[in-house]
Amino acid sequence: MRKDIHAQVHPVIFRDSSAKKDFVMWSTLTSKEVEKVNGVDHYVIRLDISSASHPFFTGKQKFVDTSGQVEKFEKRMSKVQKTT
DSSP, X not given: OOSSOSOOOEEEEEEETXXXXXXXXXXXXXXXXXXXXXXEEEEXXXXXXXXXXXXXXXXXXXXXXXXXXXXXXXXXXXXXXXXO
């Protein structure tokens, strides 16, 4: 096998700021922020959203139709149904 062709992996903490949840794993990502966990330095990668805060995974999903897309679709469909 050829040497030095694989990416280096590091211990990393993915921190979801909105859910205040940490995911400790290995990754090729690094950052300037380092935190020690069980005596091992981990890079800290901050996330805006993760599975702990995403509406699809939390079940707190709401459908908000702010631009009236549903009404526009229903209007187009009624025109099509009238012509057929």
